[in-house]
Amino acid sequence: MKISAYSTTAKDFDTLLLADKSFVSIHMNCRIDPTRLGLNGISGSVHGATSCMGAMAGDGVTESIGVFAISDPDGAYGSAMLPYGDDAEKAASDATLAALQAADRIGEKPELIWLSGTPGVEEAVIAGIEAVVGPEVPVIGGSAADNSVSGEWFVFDKSGRSQDGLIVSVLFPSRPVSFAYHNGYAPTAKTGTVTKVEGRRLVEIDHQPALEVYDEWTNGAVGSVRGNGEAQSILSESTLFPLGRKVAKLGGVTSFLLAHPASACSSGAMELFATVEEGEELTQMSGTESGLVERAGRVASLARSAGHLEQGAISGALMVYCGGCMLSVRHRLDDIVDGVSDALGGAPFLGTFTFGEQGQILGAGNRHGNLMISCIIFG
Numbered sequence: 001m002k003i004s005a006y007s008t009t010a011k012d013f014d015t016l017l018l019a020d021k022s023f024v025s026i027h028m029n030c031r032i033d034p035t036r037l038g039l040n041g042i043s044g045s046v047h048g049a050t051s052c053m054g055a056m057a058g059d060g061v062t063e064s065i066g067v068f069a070i071s072d073p074d075g076a077y078g079s080a081m082l083p084y085g086d087d088a089e090k091a092a093s094d095a096t097l098a099a100l101q102a103a104d105r106i107g108e109k110p111e112l113i114w115l116s117g118t119p120g121v122e123e124a125v126i127a128g129i130e131a132v133v134g135p136e137v138p139v140i141g142g143s144a145a146d147n148s149v150s151g152e153w154f155v156f157d158k159s160g161r162s163q164d165g166l167i168v169s170v171l172f173p174s175r176p177v178s179f180a181y182h183n184g185y186a187p188t189a190k191t192g193t194v195t196k197v198e199g200r201r202l203v204e205i206d207h208q209p210a211l212e213v214y215d216e217w218t219n220g221a222v223g224s225v226r227g228n229g230e231a232q233s234i235l236s237e238s239t240l241f242p243l244g245r246k247v248a249k250l251g252g253v254t255s256f257l258l259a260h261p262a263s264a265c266s267s268g269a270m271e272l273f274a275t276v277e278e279g280e281e282l283t284q285m286s287g288t289e290s291g292l293v294e295r296a297g298r299v300a301s302l303a304r305s306a307g308h309l310e311q312g313a314i315s316g317a318l319m320v321y322c323g324g325c326m327l328s329v330r331h332r333l334d335d336i337v338d339g340v341s342d343a344l345g346g347a348p349f350l351g352t353f354t355f356g357e358q359g360q361i362l363g364a365g366n367r368h369g370n371l372m373i374s375c376i377i378f379g
Helices: 090-101 122-135 210-217 289-306 325-330 328-343
Strands: 001-008 023-028 044-052 055-057 060-062 063-070 076-083 114-118 139-143 155-157 158-163 163-174 177-183 186-197 201-205 243-250 253-259 263-264 270-272 281-286 316-322 349-354 357-361 365-369 371-379
Touching: 001 055, 001 060, 001 316, 023 163, 023 349, 044 076, 044 114, 044 163, 055 063, 055 328, 060 328, 063 177, 063 316, 063 349, 076 090, 076 270, 090 122, 114 122, 122 139, 122 163, 122 365, 139 316, 139 349, 139 371, 155 163, 158 365, 177 253, 177 263, 177 289, 177 357, 186 210, 201 210, 210 270, 253 281, 253 365, 263 357, 289 316, 289 325, 289 328, 289 371, 316 325, 316 328, 316 357, 325 349, 328 349, 357 371
Parallel strands: 023 044, 114 139, 316 349
Antiparallel strands: 001 063, 023 063, 044 155, 055 060, 055 349, 076 163, 114 163, 139 357, 155 158, 177 371, 186 201, 186 281, 201 270, 243 253, 243 281, 263 270, 316 371, 357 365
């Protein structure tokens, strides 16, 4: 297995360098038209998705295109893109079956699934994938992102793109893989129970308007936008104060899956980037800029430790880093790249900035969360 990962521009994108690769994952600014990249010249599977403001790789941060390419003649790879239509769960199942067929591995379970989808129905997508391969196969990836949460995101492959769909890739690499999926936040003592929810709209916590409770928990972080008519974005105000959901407890340590408040409604409700359930306990989480910067390298180290891999035994890595977190620490992205590179011993890696992150939590299975970081390492 040989992996290359690098940043480039649409003008300098070279299909000839990728022509003989087994699998290519491309993550790029939404302003770039993938049909102009000549992707039909790639013989292997192509998995593409937009990434907030660009991507990062071992050679630095780019506002254009990030490329991750695997050459692995002894492995098997397949990708399939489908629109959601009226049934995102069925679309995910159908895409998974199509990807297995493309890999010539129908009836087999892949080592892992690499997932990209446009935001909004991630929980249904995971359910659809698991209906085909079961809950044991790790589903890791991130939701396609644009630069301003205006819906310009899309996924793509060699045939075109979809602004309301997903792309699923099944990976059967010839070398072992390991991964980690974590957040960079700490729980506070402030907790409450979801007492009313409508889809991804959190209406009440402890029978009180959710926005009022959240504003109190965060010492007025969203008070300036509360009750100002139409729903208003609170993404930046809430990035360091997400809501945590207890999903597992191992060795006395609780694992939290995060939900990012996206907008404040005049009714006192909040729109989230993830789904919570009535009766579920929420914990106010707290983060810092330095914690978000340092966490990427720590997650890469955890992924390496999970596979018992020495630094020299790493072929490359794929990282998912929340776009909301990235925007909060954009001025320190070079520090993040350096931290990940150090953790990987200089092995090539690609990082994509997403609007939702999917991964597998020990004791809780495959889950969709926000403000999360994941890393896949190929031995």
